[in-house]
Amino acid sequence: MISEIEENFYRLTLPMPFRLRHVHAYALVDGKAVVLFDTGMIMPGAFERLETDLQSIGHSVSSIRDIYLTHAHTDHCGMAGLIQEKSGARIHLTEAARDVLAHFQEGTRLIAEARRFYAKHGMSHRDVEAIVEEIEDMRTRVPHFQDTSFLSDGEVYRAGGRSFEVIFTPGHAAGHVCFFFRREGLLLAGDHILPYIAPSLSPNIYDDLFEPLPSYLESLNVIEKLPIQTVYPGHGNALTDLACRIEEIRMHHGLKKEALLKMLGAGPKTTFSVCAELIGEAAANWDDWEKFMALNETYVYLQALKSQGALRETMHENILSYSAL
Ligand SMILES: [Zn+2]
Numbered sequence: 001m002i003s004e005i006e007e008n009f010y011r012l013t014l015p016m017p018f019r020l021r022h023v024h025a026y027a028l029v030d031g032k033a034v035v036l037f038d039t040g041m042i043m044p045g046a047f048e049r050l051e052t053d054l055q056s057i058g059h060s061v062s063s064i065r066d067i068y069l070t071h072a073h074t075d076h077c078g079m080a081g082l083i084q085e086k087s088g089a090r091i092h093l094t095e096a097a098r099d100v101l102a103h104f105q106e107g108t109r110l111i112a113e114a115r116r117f118y119a120k121h122g123m124s125h126r127d128v129e130a131i132v133e134e135i136e137d138m139r140t141r142v143p144h145f146q147d148t149s150f151l152s153d154g155e156v157y158r159a160g161g162r163s164f165e166v167i168f169t170p171g172h173a174a175g176h177v178c179f180f181f182r183r184e185g186l187l188l189a190g191d192h193i194l195p196y197i198a199p200s201l202s203p204n205i206y207d208d209l210f211e212p213l214p215s216y217l218e219s220l221n222v223i224e225k226l227p228i229q230t231v232y233p234g235h236g237n238a239l240t241d242l243a244c245r246i247e248e249i250r251m252h253h254g255l256k257k258e259a260l261l262k263m264l265g266a267g268p269k270t271t272f273s274v275c276a277e278l279i280g281e282a283a284a285n286w287d288d289w290e291k292f293m294a295l296n297e298t299y300v301y302l303q304a305l306k307s308q309g310a311l312r313e314t315m316h317e318n319i320l321s322y323s324a325l
Contacts, residue, residue, distance in 0.1 A: 171216025
């Protein structure tokens with residue numbers, strides 16, 4: 001599905017298999033060329049959908065000249081390599097996003113790290129192997145491409161008679177950016193702001209220095225200061241009351257963190273047992289992917305609480321436990 005959001009500026013809605021069921025890419029027409037923001041995911045029918053949508057406005061995948069990526073998640077960048085093959089497009093992303101992709105492409109080390117990381121957080125062998133399968137599946141969807149240029153914070157690009165700024169917004173993913181069209185008051189938000197759910201947060205298992213929650217909250221402060229009228233997210237409808245949405249998301253994280261801290265009052269617990277307690281009976285209806293995401297997010301909160309000095313860590317036989325201080 002394609003819809004015009006501004007003159008010569010389009011939103012393309014592409015299929016995706018996870019809970020959200022769709023992902024948006026955005027296309028800005030610049031004469032005979034198309035500039036694409038995010039690409040959608042590699043899955044049956046997605047490339048054909050993109051081609052049909054572009055043909056309906058008199059263009060095609062082969063006219064894509066540049067691809068700007070908000071982040072390295074496969075639903076946003078998965079088709080970048082394939083599109084580049086057909087069109088020779090240049091690909092623009094942050095260096096941190098390129099590093100995320102490189103770790104996935106490397107494979108063996110990532111899987112070894114994942115086994116160690118999730119076992120350390122109290123998961124059974126069966127659950128760790130289920131996660132490894134999810135990561136292996138993700139690896140098959142990671143794009144391979146060349147001719148990249150790295151985005152810098154605050155950099156301004158021009159295309160189709162418009163200009164847009166690169167706004168670094170790490171948190172939902174390392175190396176996440178938004179694209180801000182100042183004259184139009186329009187933000188292409190990727191997964192930094194979503195209308196119905198708080199964007200998920202996951203650790204970089206090979207990078208302890210990246211703290212998703214504080215980074216994410218800091219990135220909310222950054223976009224809060226911009227004169228934004230309309231947010232076009234990677235999933236769901238556009239939204240206009242950004243201040244209100246930011247407040248809701250901040251509150252969501254505050255409450256979640258508080259609830260976790262209360263649960264830990266009772267004694268040392270692993271990330272897995274905190275997560276299981278948090279999900280409760282709902283876990284019976286969840287698939288491995290959903291459990292994987294829930295465990296990641298629980299860890300992100302525990303990591304933030306520990307940085308704040310609210311938790312103590314203890315390691316026993318390679319299993320990490322947390323207790324409230
Ligand atoms: Zn994402």
